[in-house]
Amino acid sequence: MTSKAIIFDLDGTLIDSAPDIAAAVNRYLEPRGRGPLSAERVARFIGNGPRKLMADILADQKLPVDEATLAEAHATYLENYNRHPAALTEFYANVREDLALLAERGFRLGICTNKPHALTQKILSLLQIDHMFEAAIGADAVKDCKPHPDHLAAVWQAMGISPRQVIYVGDSDVDRMTAQRAGVPFFAVNWGTGADVAVEPAFRLHRLADIVAHTEATHDG
Known part of the structure; x- marks a missing residue:
C-alpha cells in the first residue's frame, strides 16, 4: 500500500460528540413533551447529517415527520447545537x-x-x-x-x-x-x-x- x-x-x-448532539436534540424535544434521550440512544441516529438525524428522532419519538415539522426541527436543532457545539x-x-x-x-x-x-x-x-x-x-x-x-x-x-x-x-x-x-x-x-x-x-x-x-x-x- x-x-x-x-x-x-x-x-x-x-x-x-453524542453528548452535545443529544443536548441539542433534547432542547428541541422537551418543550414538546418528549425526551430527554440519552447520548447513547441519540448516537444510534448519528452519521447521515442533521436533517436525517431529526427525521429519525421525530419518528422514534412518534412525532409528526411532515415537511414543515421536519424543517422546523432541523433548524431548531442546528440553532441549539451551534450555541454549544463542543461543551461536552x-x-x-x-x-x-x-x-x-x-x-x-x-x-x-x-x-x-x-x-x-x-x-x-x-x-x-x-x-x-x-x-x-x-x-x-x-x-x-x-x-x-x-x-x-x-x-x-x-x-x-x-x-x-x-x-x-x-x-x-x-x-x-x-x-x-x-x-x-x-x-x-x-x-x-x-x-x-x-x-x-x-x-x-x-x-x-x-x-x-x-x-x-x-x-x-x-x-x-
Missing part, C-alpha cells in the same frame, strides 16, 4: 496523540463528515485541532454527501492528492460504503459504533496509530 494520506470521519471516529464533546482515547503521531510519520490528514461544513470548522477550532487537517469538508459543502463517493473525492482533491494515496477511516456502514464506492481502502475504528461495522481483522483499528504498522507491513510485503 502506497497510501500516505488519511481522511477521517469526525463524529464517532475522532470525537465523541471529548476525544476518544489516544486520538489526539495519535493524530500528532501520524502527522509526524508523514501522513497527510483530512476530514470527510456529514456534519454541516461551518459547524465542522467551528468544532475543529474549539478543539484546537483544525491546524492538523489540510481539508475538512462537511455535507453541505458538496452536491452529494456521504455515502456518495464525490464527497470523499472532494476532500482528496482539496488536498491535491490522488485517490491512490488515500485511506479512509470511519465508524459506520455509511463510511464503509463511501470508501468502497470511491475505491479506496477503509479502516473501521473499534469505538463509537465502529465495532458493529463488518471489516476484516486487519482493517480494524484499536487505536489510530495501528495504521502505521499496517501500512508498513503492506509496503514490506
